[in-house]
Amino acid sequence: SDYFSSVTGLEELLHTEDYLTKELRSKVNGIRISLQQLEGELSSIEKEHSIAATDSENYLTNPVNVYRLMKRLHTDWSLMEGRVQLMAEDMNFNATREYGLSFPSQEDVEGAALALVRLQSTYKLDVAQVAAGILNGVKYGSDMSWQDCFELGQQLFEMEDYNNTKVWLRESMERLRRHSSSAHAHAHSPPTSGPDTVTLNKMEATAKSLFQLGDFDTAYELSQRVLQFDPKRIRNWHLGDKGAAPPVENDDVGLPKHSDSYNLSEEFAQYEKVCRGEVNPTPRQELRCRYSQGHHPYRLLVPLKLEEHSLDPYVVTFHDMLNPQKIAHLREMAVPRMRRSTVNSLPGGQNKKSSFRVSKNAWLEYESHPTMVGMLQDLKDATGLDTTFCEQLQVANYGVGGHYEPHWDFFRDPSHYPAEEGNRIATAIFYLSDVEQGGATAFPFLDIVVKPQLGNVLFWYNLHRSLDMDYRTKHAGCPVLKGSKWIGNVWIHEVTQTFARPCDVFRDHEVSLGYDIIK
Numbered sequence: 001s002d003y004f005s006s007v008t009g010l011e012e013l014l015h016t017e018d019y020l021t022k023e024l025r026s027k028v029n030g031i032r033i034s035l036q037q038l039e040g041e042l043s044s045i046e047k048e049h050s051i052a053a054t055d056s057e058n059y060l061t062n063p064v065n066v067y068r069l070m071k072r073l074h075t076d077w078s079l080m081e082g083r084v085q086l087m088a089e090d091m092n093f094n095a096t097r098e099y100g101l102s103f104p105s106q107e108d109v110e111g112a113a114l115a116l117v118r119l120q121s122t123y124k125l126d127v128a129q130v131a132a133g134i135l136n137g138v139k140y141g142s143d144m145s146w147q148d149c150f151e152l153g154q155q156l157f158e159m160e161d162y163n164n165t166k167v168w169l170r171e172s173m174e175r176l177r178r179h180s181s182s183a184h185a186h187a188h189s190p191p192t193s194g195p196d197t198v199t200l201n202k203m204e205a206t207a208k209s210l211f212q213l214g215d216f217d218t219a220y221e222l223s224q225r226v227l228q229f230d231p232k233r234i235r236n237w238h239l240g241d242k243g244a245a246p247p248v249e250n251d252d253v254g255l256p257k258h259s260d261s262y263n264l265s266e267e268f269a270q271y272e273k274v275c276r277g278e279v280n281p282t283p284r285q286e287l288r289c290r291y292s293q294g295h296h297p298y299r300l301l302v303p304l305k306l307e308e309h310s311l312d313p314y315v316v317t318f319h320d321m322l323n324p325q326k327i328a329h330l331r332e333m334a335v336p337r338m339r340r341s342t343v344n345s346l347p348g349g350q351n352k353k354s355s356f357r358v359s360k361n362a363w364l365e366y367e368s369h370p371t372m373v374g375m376l377q378d379l380k381d382a383t384g385l386d387t388t389f390c391e392q393l394q395v396a397n398y399g400v401g402g403h404y405e406p407h408w409d410f411f412r413d414p415s416h417y418p419a420e421e422g423n424r425i426a427t428a429i430f431y432l433s434d435v436e437q438g439g440a441t442a443f444p445f446l447d448i449v450v451k452p453q454l455g456n457v458l459f460w461y462n463l464h465r466s467l468d469m470d471y472r473t474k475h476a477g478c479p480v481l482k483g484s485k486w487i488g489n490v491w492i493h494e495v496t497q498t499f500a501r502p503c504d505v506f507r508d509h510e511v512s513l514g515y516d517i518i519k
């Protein structure tokens with residue numbers, strides 16, 4: 001399970017289908033050969049009969065013909081029967097009975113559907129384009145069939161996401177309409193198989209439900225398609241379904257909402273905007289890209305490449321901090337330990353899986369490999385912070401549609417961190433991959449969007465100098481649109497930073513208090 005949350009694991013599913021395809025292919029090939037033989041014999045018997053039909057008396061006075069007729073009926077036909085039965089047995093194919101193969105669960109299918117819809121809404125993608133395998137103008141995959149779109153629509157319906165249900169069902173019906181009219185246009189092409197009865201029933205049932213929910217347009221569109229392929233059904237509709245099962249009583253009529261209130265908030269809309277890169281273009285005069293010697297004399301020789309995103313709160317990128325070989329090795333170490341990511345639930349509760357955070361992660365001990373020790377050392381040199389109290393390195397991978405909705409990295413409840421270490425004063429994200437499209441780290445309140453770039457480190461302080469929480473640092477991992485995103489999270493705790501980051505004369509936390517509400 002949990003195949004949808006990251007790329008690791010999806011390969012297994014590809015392998016499953018690869019295996020099944022090969023199995024079925026070899027069966028189909030075997031049967032094609034048997035069929036061709038049968039075909040040959042059958043047509044020679046047919047030929048015999050057409051000769052006999054012209055003059056049966058003449059035919060039957062030929063002793064050879066008589067002998068062959070007898071032999072055929074006595075022996076050949078029962079052999080033929082055996083061969084047909086054998087073919088049916090050969091064809092016996094049960095996909096799910098194959099041992100040791102991985103299959104996605106219902107949760108996986110729902111997760112994948114949710115991912116598509118999330119991408120579509122975050123990046124304002126056109127459904128028709130997505131269905132055509134085009135993401136932001138780049139054609140990546142093959143087209144979805146009308147059936148694919150219909151299935152997805154149904155899936156969304158079951159998930160009670162009615163807004164998206166509508167969009168996908170309509171796309172599906174549009175595709176079905178085009179599909180059937182283009183088949184008509186080509187007179188030589190074989191008649192298209194329209195929806196089968198089961199599918200027509202599903203379409204009819206879905207139309208009825210949508211009608212009850214008040215989505216008349218989509219209901220109408222579906223009904224039109226049903227009638228196109230089975231005009232007789234209109235009779236039942238006119239009869240008012242007297243013979244059919246009584247309508248299901250439903251107390252909560254009206255379109256229920258799938259999204260909770262946060263996803264409808266102004267703040268969330270702002271977050272999605274930042275993910276799309278629609279940030280305020282006013283140049284910030286005080287920000288620089290520059291070489292920095294950090295806090296270690298070695299960096300006089302090999303200066304850090306520093307890019308400032310914001311000075312207050314302090315958010316910066318250090319470029320080229322980790323080389324591709326080390327990154328590859330780090331990822332290799334993490335893969336066998338990857339588990340679905342969780343989020344902190346209410347105090348006392350267990351950590352939960354959530355659609356709020358869709359990724360997989362692994363925790364690695366810094367001491368277990370020199371690369372990780374080096375990462376901490378580099379961070380220390382770059383920021384001057386003491387790295388005595390860090391959590392283990394968290395390596396995370398987001399698959400397509402994977403994301404982490406806006407959150408703070410500090411804990412609001414002191415019971416969530418050890419008192420002797422203090423809260424998470426700073427976060428450093430090592431980008432362990434590039435991402436083709438999407439997947440940026442976004443700070444919706446700061447209008448900052450950082451595109452993952454292999455080897456870079458994004459660093460910021462979560463706490464004010466006064467050690468109060470800085471609510472302006474709310475941030476998120478935007479949904480990955482194309483590619484696979486790998487990061488390594490370092491969380492540095494506050495207690496040993498007294499000299500590295502001393503407090504000011506005045507408490508400096510007031511600037512951020514206004515950000516602790518959801519608008």
Ligand SMILES: O=C(O)CCC(=O)C(=O)O
Nearest residue numbers: 404440441475476477489
């Ligand atoms: O994926 C990202 O860019 C952000 C990740 C993050 O905020 C976290 O893991 O706490």
Ligand SMILES: [Fe+2]
Nearest residue numbers: 407408409475
């Ligand atoms: Fe975070």
